Structure formats: structure tokens, C-alpha cells
Amino acid sequence: MFKWRRLFLAIIIILLIIIVQARNINVESPFRGLLGNVVNPAIFLTNKVFSSIGNVWNSYVNLVNVQQENKEYKKLIDNLTLENALLSEKLSQSERLETLLRLYRTYDFKQMPANVIGVSDGYVKNIVIDAGDIDGVEKNAPVIGFQGLVGRVSNTYATTSEVDVILNISSNVSVMNSRTRVSGIMRGDGEGRLYVDYYDRLDDVRVGDVFVTSGLGMLYPKGIRIGKVSDIVSDNTGLFQKVFIEQSEDFYKLEHVFVVKSNSK
Amino acid sequence: MFSLLKVIQNRYVSIILILILYYVLSHTTFHFLSNVNFSIILYVLIASKINEETYLPYSIIFGLYSDYAAGSYIGLNVLFFLFLSLIKMFTEYKFDLKTSFSLVIFSIFAILSYNIFLSLILGYNVILSLLYILKISIIDFILYLIIFYLMEFRSAFRSIKR
Numbered sequence: 001m002f003k004w005r006r007l008f009l010a011i012i013i014i015l016l017i018i019i020v021q022a023r024n025i026n027v028e029s030p031f032r033g034l035l036g037n038v039v040n041p042a043i044f045l046t047n048k049v050f051s052s053i054g055n056v057w058n059s060y061v062n063l064v065n066v067q068q069e070n071k072e073y074k075k076l077i078d079n080l081t082l083e084n085a086l087l088s089e090k091l092s093q094s095e096r097l098e099t100l101l102r103l104y105r106t107y108d109f110k111q112m113p114a115n116v117i118g119v120s121d122g123y124v125k126n127i128v129i130d131a132g133d134i135d136g137v138e139k140n141a142p143v144i145g146f147q148g149l150v151g152r153v154s155n156t157y158a159t160t161s162e163v164d165v166i167l168n169i170s171s172n173v174s175v176m177n178s179r180t181r182v183s184g185i186m187r188g189d190g191e192g193r194l195y196v197d198y199y200d201r202l203d204d205v206r207v208g209d210v211f212v213t214s215g216l217g218m219l220y221p222k223g224i225r226i227g228k229v230s231d232i233v234s235d236n237t238g239l240f241q242k243v244f245i246e247q248s249e250d251f252y253k254l255e256h257v258f259v260v261k262s263n264s265k
Numbered sequence: 266m267f268s269l270l271k272v273i274q275n276r277y278v279s280i281i282l283i284l285i286l287y288y289v290l291s292h293t294t295f296h297f298l299s300n301v302n303f304s305i306i307l308y309v310l311i312a313s314k315i316n317e318e319t320y321l322p323y324s325i326i327f328g329l330y331s332d333y334a335a336g337s338y339i340g341l342n343v344l345f346f347l348f349l350s351l352i353k354m355f356t357e358y359k360f361d362l363k364t365s366f367s368l369v370i371f372s373i374f375a376i377l378s379y380n381i382f383l384s385l386i387l388g389y390n391v392i393l394s395l396l397y398i399l400k401i402s403i404i405d406f407i408l409y410l411i412i413f414y415l416m417e418f419r420s421a422f423r424s425i426k427r
Contacts, residue, residue, distance in 0.1 A: 002317055002354075003317065006321065007321075007347070007351075010321055010347065011344065011347065014340040014343050014344055014347075015340070015344075017339060017340045018338050018339075018340040018341060021338045021339060021340075022338060031329065031333070031339050032333060032339065035333050036333075038285075039285060039288060039289060042285070042289045043289050043292045043293055046289050046290070046293045046294075047293045047294070050293055050294040054294075118292035118293060119292065119296055119299075120291060120292050120296070120299040121296055121299050121300060122291075122299040122300055122301075122302070122334075123302075123335065123383055123384065123387055123389075123401075124334070124335055124336055124387065126336075128292060154336055155336065162336070164336070168387075169387065169388055169389050169390075169394075170387060170388040190389055190394050190397050191397055252296065
């Protein structure tokens with residue numbers, strides 16, 4: 001005999017939990033915090049382990065190739081390769097830091113650097129960064145990269161945070177055409193592309209125009225670059241046209257980002 | 266040590282560990298895994314084990330994981346998995362659904378409805394995103410079939426050995 005009472009009790013408890021969450025948007029679910037604080041450090045460690053394994057594997061492959069070379073030059077080549085790799089790494093690190101510094105000076109709001117430790121590309125497109133509550137990261141804080149806007153902080157944990165990237169369908173960023181100053185609402189189409197909706201079909205827009213954040217909506221600061229117009233779709237009927245944007249930032253190759261801090265902090 | 270092994274061998278604990286491992290891997294080196302909804306695949310794979318005693322813990326485990334991964338309100342996916350479990354149990358009673366074929370039919374329904382439900386929770390326009398949802402559902406279903414038949418082969422070899 002099926003125990004209906006048990007099922008109804010479970011459904012009532014779950015509904016109560018959902019109602020409590022819906023009525024208190026700022027209250028974080030204890031379960032989410034508990035799991036996030038366990039899973040995100042695991043992501044960080046796994047990332048480290050896999051990159052170490054990758055480095056070891058690459059070193060091994062390099063070694064096998066070098067062994068086929070003349071034995072006399074082997075040591076020299078090894079040393080030079082190692083030195084070269086170290087210098088290249090230093091050079092690329094220096095270039096990255098230079099770009100970071102330039103970006104840091106470009107915007108007149110407070111920023112905090114963070115490293116990307118995890119990336120997800122499913123229904124929910126997000127990244128995990130190594131800065132959290134302890135570092136002063138706040139929910140909904142905008143996150144920017146070298147090339148432009150990345151997204152906003154969706155969840156914070158003790159030492160890590162999740163960032164919903166602007167590719168998400170529900171991202172809704174207020175943007176404007178930097179040439180004509182006409183604004184619209186931008187979001188992801190769920191398939192990895194960005195488009196601007198509610199862009200009046202009579203307003204001028206051309207392929208190659210640059211879109212930046214408009215500052216409307218109070219979430220993202222004004223003037224952060226989004227990307228260039230790649231395609232314009234306009235129906236014969238309707239008031240608006242769809243403007244597709246090729247994003248400046250490749251969200252899946254991000255290494256460093258900035259979390260924008262509120263001015264009161 | 267043995268008690269720890271016993272805990273890990275517990276089916277609920279092992280499912281939780283598998284889901285967490287999958288989440289961690291999909292967020293690190295194996296990004297392609299995040300294109301697959303592993304929770305629903307694992308759920309339909311163990312669908313034959315769902316009965317009056319187990320449906321509640323399974324629904325809670327898979328539902329909470331899906332809620333966490335989707336960043337939605339905790340509990341929404343638990344309700345969805347409860348709904349799936351009830352459908353599975355009652356169709357089993359009424360139509361004697363115990364064959365592999367019927368499980369595959371159930372899995373198609375479960376995967377498609379899960380993807381539609383998830384897209385609704387996340388604010389996707391289901392009509393406009395139908396092709397995308399279908400694409401993801403087909404990928405999920407193919408992966409399910411591969412794992413399902415691998416498991417069937419494995420059990421067949423085991424019985425031959427015996």
C-alpha cells in the first residue's frame with residue numbers, strides 16, 4: 001500500500017522551503033552554502049592537480065622528443081627549453097599584469113583581482129573565482145575581464161564565488177551603442193551568442209559598432225565594453241530589431257578577472 | 266577503514282559522491298561534461314531501483330543536486346523528481362513496465378521533461394529554445410543509452426563467468 005501521508009508531508013515541507021526562499025531573496029539557503037563551501041575548494045584542488053598532471057605529461061612528451069636528438073646537445077636543449085619556457089611564462093605573466101594594471105586605471109571604480117578556478121557551460125553558464133565573503137565579494141557585484149564585461153556574482157561562499165556570465169538567457173544587461181548612444185537590453189540566446197533586444201528598428205546601427213554598458217539599471221557601471229555588432233536581424237513587421245554582438249571576452253579562456261566593489265566599501 | 270568503505274558502498278552515499286565528482290570535473294578540466302545533464306541520466310539509469318521505499322531519498326538527492334547546479338530555489342527540482350518517481354511507480358503497477366524497452370521510453374520522457382522544466386526554471390523561452398532543448402535532450406539520451414548498454418554487457422559477462 002502506497003504511503004500517501006509520507007508523500008504529502010514531504011511535498012508540504014518542500015513547498016514551505018520554496019516559499020521561505022522566495023519571500024526572503026537575500027537569505028542564502030544553508031544547503032547551498034554548505035555544499036558550495038565543500039565543492040568549490042574541491043574544484044580548486046582538482047584544477048591544480050589536473051594542471052600539474054598536464055605539466056608533467058607535457059614535460060614527458062618534450063623529454064621523449066628531446067631524447068631522439070643528439071645526446072651531446074640534449075642537456076643544452078633541455079636547459080634552453082626550460083629557460084625559454086620560464087621566460088615565456090614570465091613574459092606572458094608580465095603582459096597580463098600590464099594589461100591588468102592598464103584596466104585597473106581605466107575605470108574609476110574600486111576593483112578586486114581574482115583568479116578563475118572553474119568554468120561551466122551548460123544551461124547555467126558560470127565561472128567560479130577564488131575570492132569570496134572573506135575577501136569582501138558581494139552578491140550581484142559586477143565582474144569584468146581584460147576585454148570587457150564578464151557578468152555578475154550570483155553566489156558567494158567563504159573563499160570562492162560563482163559568477164553568472166552575461167551569456168545566460170536571464171542576464172538582461174542594459175547596453176548602449178557607443179556611436180549613436182541608443183540603448184537596449186542585452187542577453188544571451190542560450191547557444192553562446194549575445195544579442196540586444198528592444199533596439200528600435202528605426203535607430204541607426206551598423207556591423208562593427210561597439211556596445212558598452214549604459215549604466216541604467218544600477219547593476220553594472222557605465223562604459224564597460226561588451227563587444228562589436230556582428231549581425232543585425234530585422235523583421236518586416238514589429239517595432240524592434242535584434243542586434244547580435246560578438247563578445248570581446250572569451251569566457252571559457254578567462255584566467256583573471258576583477259570584481260567591482262561598491263563605493264561604500 | 267572498513268566502516269568508511271561500508272558508508273561509501275551505501276547506494277545513496279555513492280550517488281552523492283558520483284554527482285559531486287561529476288560537478289567538480291565538469292567545472293575543471295572536463296568542461297564538455299557541463300553540456301550534459303548528468304543528474305537526469307543517472308536518475309533514469311537507476312530508475313529500475315525506484316520503489317515505494319526508495320523514491321523519496323532518490324528524489325531528494327537528485328533534486329537538491331539539480332537545484333544547486335542550476336542555482337534555483339532549493340526544492341523545485343525535488344518536486345520534479347518526486348513527480349517523475351510517482352509516474353515511474355504507477356505506470357509500473359498499471360502497465361507492467363519492467364522491460365528494457367519500457368525503461369528507454371520512460372527515459373525519453375524523463376530527459377525531455379527535465380530539460381523543459383530546467384529551461385522554465387531558468388527563464389528560457391521554451392518555444393524559442395525548443396531546438397536547443399531538443400539538442401541537449403538528444404545528447405543526454407545518447408549518453409544514457411551508451412551507459413545503459415555498457416552496464417547490460419557488463420552484467421551479461423558477469424553471469425557468463427558465474
